[in-house]
Amino acid sequence: MNPRIGMVAGEPSGDLLAARVIQGIRKGAPGSVCEGIGGPGMERAGFKAWHPMDALTVFGYVDAIKRLPGLLSTYLNVKRRWLGDRPDVFVGIDAPDFNLRLEHQLKQAGVPTVHFVGPSIWAWRYERIHKIRAAVSHMLVLFPFEEEIYRKEGVPVTYVGHPLASVIPIEPDQAAARNWLGVDQDARVLAILPGSRRSEIRLLAPRFLQAARILAQQDPELQFLVPMVNGRRRAEFEAILRQHPLRNCRIIDRQAGPAGASGQPDAADADAADAAHADRGARPPAWNVMEAADAVLAASGTATLEAALFKRPMVISYVLSGAMRRIMAWKSGQSRPYVPWVGLPNVLARDFVVPELLQDDATPQKLAEASWRALSDHAYAAQVGERFRIMHESLQRDTPALAAQAILAEAGRG
Numbered sequence: 001m002n003p004r005i006g007m008v009a010g011e012p013s014g015d016l017l018a019a020r021v022i023q024g025i026r027k028g029a030p031g032s033v034c035e036g037i038g039g040p041g042m043e044r045a046g047f048k049a050w051h052p053m054d055a056l057t058v059f060g061y062v063d064a065i066k067r068l069p070g071l072l073s074t075y076l077n078v079k080r081r082w083l084g085d086r087p088d089v090f091v092g093i094d095a096p097d098f099n100l101r102l103e104h105q106l107k108q109a110g111v112p113t114v115h116f117v118g119p120s121i122w123a124w125r126y127e128r129i130h131k132i133r134a135a136v137s138h139m140l141v142l143f144p145f146e147e148e149i150y151r152k153e154g155v156p157v158t159y160v161g162h163p164l165a166s167v168i169p170i171e172p173d174q175a176a177a178r179n180w181l182g183v184d185q186d187a188r189v190l191a192i193l194p195g196s197r198r199s200e201i202r203l204l205a206p207r208f209l210q211a212a213r214i215l216a217q218q219d220p221e222l223q224f225l226v227p228m229v230n231g232r233r234r235a236e237f238e239a240i241l242r243q244h245p246l247r248n249c250r251i252i253d254r255q256a257g258p259a260g261a262s263g264q265p266d267a268a269d270a271d272a273a274d275a276a277h278a279d280r281g282a283r284p285p286a287w288n289v290m291e292a293a294d295a296v297l298a299a300s301g302t303a304t305l306e307a308a309l310f311k312r313p314m315v316i317s318y319v320l321s322g323a324m325r326r327i328m329a330w331k332s333g334q335s336r337p338y339v340p341w342v343g344l345p346n347v348l349a350r351d352f353v354v355p356e357l358l359q360d361d362a363t364p365q366k367l368a369e370a371s372w373r374a375l376s377d378h379a380y381a382a383q384v385g386e387r388f389r390i391m392h393e394s395l396q397r398d399t400p401a402l403a404a405q406a407i408l409a410e411a412g413r414g
Helices: 012-028 040-044 060-066 068-084 096-108 128-135 144-152 174-181 198-218 231-243 267-282 285-292 302-309 322-332 344-349 364-376 378-395 399-413
Strands: 004-009 033-038 048-052 089-093 113-116 138-141 157-159 189-193 223-227 249-252 295-299 314-318 356-358
Touching: 004 012, 004 068, 004 096, 012 033, 012 040, 012 089, 012 113, 012 399, 033 040, 033 068, 048 068, 068 096, 089 096, 089 399, 096 113, 096 128, 113 128, 113 399, 128 144, 138 144, 138 399, 144 157, 157 399, 174 267, 174 285, 189 198, 189 285, 189 302, 198 231, 198 295, 198 314, 198 364, 223 285, 231 249, 249 285, 285 302, 295 302, 295 364, 302 314, 302 344, 302 378, 314 344, 314 364, 344 378, 356 364, 364 378
Parallel strands: 004 033, 004 089, 033 048, 089 113, 113 138, 138 157, 189 223, 189 295, 223 249, 295 314, 314 356
Antiparallel strands: none
């Protein structure tokens, strides 16, 4: 069986997930063809990209409106191609606004559809379940509590675990991460992650930097590491940093090689070191930063789950503009989520394991106080780390194999 598989991923996180799934598909069906819209990780796994992932990457409602003509053109192009030459199965990775529409059209035409990463109906707009049921032949979910939701609603579902739980080690290696980044092993380090969207940088970075300045008064030797996803976000952050200058602050992006390496290892050690360095160089910059840090101050999002998998105590924050809050309330009919938590680690734990400082509570003083506890209270940090260890183990599954098995089963029915 050599199925043709249509795929669409529209975010860096989706590219990472899809790349591993493609690897699983290739193991189960070596002659399979995966094509559609994707990113560099998918292409490295053998994906044939008709359109780059950036064609779907938007940052908020305003950006979506501005880019609507291009988004519509891309949507119509892939829909026409797949309806004209139907794949054996279609897989939409996240990007629900785009993918669920496409999945509905393809399913009506007889193409089995798989959606990977369930929309957060447990937090916002539960009524979307009716649209999902009409559009999706099989749902693949990342979190164990989601399986019960979809099964109850009559949507075929498989809990595949979160692939990050198998990639990020159970035991973080802080010393190796610090060696890679050239950070003193005895330093106290705070990772600052103000988000990957322009609006997040604009609204969160000033508060985070002001909080960091308060912390620097308490510990003048405190080190700050700020990972950036791309040059555009880095430039935006640097402009804000000039307004709020901070000692001992380093911005980290893709590194070409290890920092601070010295000595002449023997051949065997050199080979092992080269492999380790290649692995660290291929990682997202935020992973090395979080592994090197003692604590994390982060915008709510996937980064908070990554910080939890690295067993780091953290402070989660988020701020929406007044206009964005009104748009979200109008679109969802809700002023707040169904659940009392916003950060993924707390949602999974069903508890406020780490603090969430949102909207008016996201003041520099409160952010600094919560971050200082994460940095200085070692008993608290150990307790949080143990909760995250249990969470990590619950999310570990052979995600590529489980996802590939479900996708290839649907392809066989197509």
